[in-house]
Amino acid sequence: MGDKLSSLEWLPDTVDRAPLTSAPLTARLAFPRRFKQGLQLLLNAVFPHSCPVCDELVQSDGGVCLSCWQTLELISAPYCERLGIPLHYELGPNAWSAAALVNPPDYDRARASVLYNGPAKELVKRFKFYGEIRLSKLLAVCMLNAATELLQSDSILIPVPLHTARLRERTYNQSALLAREVGTRLDCQFILNGLFRTRRTNQQVGLKRDARTANVRGAFAVSDDFLPNVSGANVVLVDDVLTTGATVEECARVLKAAGAARVDVLVFALVDPDKVSEYSD
Numbered sequence: 001m002g003d004k005l006s007s008l009e010w011l012p013d014t015v016d017r018a019p020l021t022s023a024p025l026t027a028r029l030a031f032p033r034r035f036k037q038g039l040q041l042l043l044n045a046v047f048p049h050s051c052p053v054c055d056e057l058v059q060s061d062g063g064v065c066l067s068c069w070q071t072l073e074l075i076s077a078p079y080c081e082r083l084g085i086p087l088h089y090e091l092g093p094n095a096w097s098a099a100a101l102v103n104p105p106d107y108d109r110a111r112a113s114v115l116y117n118g119p120a121k122e123l124v125k126r127f128k129f130y131g132e133i134r135l136s137k138l139l140a141v142c143m144l145n146a147a148t149e150l151l152q153s154d155s156i157l158i159p160v161p162l163h164t165a166r167l168r169e170r171t172y173n174q175s176a177l178l179a180r181e182v183g184t185r186l187d188c189q190f191i192l193n194g195l196f197r198t199r200r201t202n203q204q205v206g207l208k209r210d211a212r213t214a215n216v217r218g219a220f221a222v223s224d225d226f227l228p229n230v231s232g233a234n235v236v237l238v239d240d241v242l243t244t245g246a247t248v249e250e251c252a253r254v255l256k257a258a259g260a261a262r263v264d265v266l267v268f269a270l271v272d273p274d275k276v277s278e279y280s281d
């Protein structure tokens with residue numbers, strides 16, 4: 001498995017190095033609950049920034065506290081060259097996992113920053129479902145190492161699209177925010193509408209593996225804006241989470257069928273391969 005992040009050498013500036021308290025101040029006071037709630041409201045007004053994982057007060061907006069940061073499981077070498085999943089043992093340069101050998105994906109390489117558990121799940125939940133779009137910065141910063149490995153001078157970042165109906169409901173595409181942040185920070189071209197959904201799909205969450213594949217089958221197409229440039233393109237697909245890979249594999253198939261030379265995948269988090277069945281079986 002990838003090393004758990006205790007490596008402070010990889011501490012991005014969006015992590016709060018000096019949390020203001022070790023537990024919510026009001027939780028530690030021996031006052032009646034209503035008083036504590038009132039005090040917390042007051043504190044929130046004076047110190048408006050809190051850790052997006054545990055709500056601990058922090059000094060910078062969108063920064064996680066150090067203790068949450070240390071429980072994120074960053075993916076580091078050794079990992080599968082093809083799937084980006086952590087390997088239990090060092091197998092040499094460019095080694096493929098058994099899963100990749102048995103069932104090679106339709107994309108070329110995937111890379112993720114963290115395993116999807118604990119604080120990573122909470123970050124994605126708040127980013128995607130609670131409207132906390134400020135988290136795009138933190139997540140994108142976490143993705144920069146993985147992005148740097150994938151990106152070449154002619155790479156084009158393309159986010160996994162939402163259907164227009166879901167976009168209207170959510171009001172933003174979380175993957176587009178990530179693609180824009182990463183692209184801007186690494187000075188890489190991004191095309192936020194490179195793909196679109198041809199039909200509304202159910203959310204993958206809660207579906208079994210086969211149902212996930214069927215759910216996204218034929219659901220993507222290359223946009224008219226990107227179509228003239230897709231031939232020979234070096235695409236890096238961007239998404240928030242990779243679980244079974246059904247979504248990004250379908251996108252990769254469409255892009256390659258349209259002439260893309262290469263399709264890599266960049267996500268914030270991927271589900272631990274040993275735990276995919278918990279989400280999809």
Ligand SMILES: O=P(O)(O)OC[C@H]1O[C@H](OP(=O)(O)OP(=O)(O)O)[C@H](O)[C@@H]1O
Pocket residue numbers: 128160162166202203204205212239240241242243244245246247248
């Ligand atoms: O690897 P997979 O098994 O395909 O699962 C991952 C996909 O599922 C989630 O999206 P979902 O379709 O649930 O919906 P949303 O992005 O519209 O919320 C997630 O954002 C990925 O796109």
